[in-house]
Amino acid sequence: MVQYLDAGFAAMADATRRGILERLGKSPASITDLAEQFDMTLTGIKKHVAVLEDAGFIRSKKIGRVRTCALGPRTLDRETRWIEQYTRMLEQRLNSLEEFLERTKGENDT
Amino acid sequence: MTPAAAARKANVAKVGDREISIERTFDAPRDKVWRAMTDPKLVAQWWGRGNPLDVVTWDFKRGGHWRFVEHSDHGDHGFEGRFAEIDPPKKVQQTFEWDGLPGHACFETMTLEEIAGGKTQLRVHTIFFTKDERDGMMASGMETGMNQSYEALDRVLASL
Numbered sequence: 334m335v336q337y338l339d340a341g342f343a344a345m346a347d348a349t350r351r352g353i354l355e356r357l358g359k360s361p362a363s364i365t366d367l368a369e370q371f372d373m374t375l376t377g378i379k380k381h382v383a384v385l386e387d388a389g390f391i392r393s394k395k396i397g398r399v400r401t402c403a404l405g406p407r408t409l410d411r412e413t414r415w416i417e418q419y420t421r422m423l424e425q426r427l428n429s430l431e432e433f434l435e436r437t438k439g440e441n442d443t
Numbered sequence: 444m445t446p447a448a449a450a451r452k453a454n455v456a457k458v459g460d461r462e463i464s465i466e467r468t469f470d471a472p473r474d475k476v477w478r479a480m481t482d483p484k485l486v487a488q489w490w491g492r493g494n495p496l497d498v499v500t501w502d503f504k505r506g507g508h509w510r511f512v513e514h515s516d517h518g519d520h521g522f523e524g525r526f527a528e529i530d531p532p533k534k535v536q537q538t539f540e541w542d543g544l545p546g547h548a549c550f551e552t553m554t555l556e557e558i559a560g561g562k563t564q565l566r567v568h569t570i571f572f573t574k575d576e577r578d579g580m581m582a583s584g585m586e587t588g589m590n591q592s593y594e595a596l597d598r599v600l601a602s603l
Contacts (some may be wrong), residue, residue: 374494385599387527415541415544415547416463416571419539419541419549419569420463420465422492423465423567423569424465425488425492426489426492427465427467427565427567428492429489429490429491429492430469430476430479430480430489430490430555431467431469433479433488433489434469434471434475434476434479434484435470437475437479438470438471
């Protein structure tokens with residue numbers, strides 16, 4: 334279970350992979366489609382697809398020369414999504430705090 | 444994000460299977476970072492990540508309640524908790540709960556450390572609900588589509 338969770342976190346830790354999931358949420362797509370959309374090489378996209386596939390988020394099937402990807406059996410449950418969401422919010426808050434500190438630099442520094 | 448902020452991007456690590464830890468260095472003295480994090484008027488200026496933020500309650504003492512409402516283009520989101528331990532100017536512990544997921548409070552420990560060059564290292568360590576609870580949730584799965592999930596996530600996080 335821990336490994337399963339870790340694979341999920343690793344899969345979701347990347348903006349391109351989150352983008353791929355969002356894209357596949359609309360409809361299945363081929364590796365070539367994904368590479369074009371995300372402006373990556375086929376090899377690059379294949380790596381991301383493999384990570385998502387290992388984590389169970391997507392599945393892919395090769396018909397002839399075309400490999401088509403679709404959302405897989407695993408979906409994130411609400412609570413797990415919350416952890417992702419929390420982490421992103423926290424990162425954004427820290428960025429925001431940094432911007433605040435930069436903006437007020439020199440004011441009341443002690 | 445400013446280029447400087449990008450360069451000092453937070454370092455996120457998972458600790459065990461129900462904890463995360465984030466470290467971040469700020470180019471500001473510790474007392475100033477402490478004030479930014481504990482003076483509600485200053486908190487209101489950054490906590491919302493660019494969204495307007497109402498500090499509804501801020502009772503800064505052990506057991507005291509805090510509540511924020513963040514106003515995004517897609518709706519209002521409330522967050523609240525209680526302070527557990529306060530040790531100025533270096534440590535705050537508090538619970539953190541989002542209105543959208545009542546009962547799933549997590550426990551945050553924030554520590555500030557002075558480092559060379561007048562900078563400050565902030566470490567946020569968060570423990571989520573119990574492992575059993577989380578495993579149970581994972582096992583039960585969900586039927587909601589990933590796309591919907593991320594649209595919801597984006598609505599909550601609409602600050603970019």
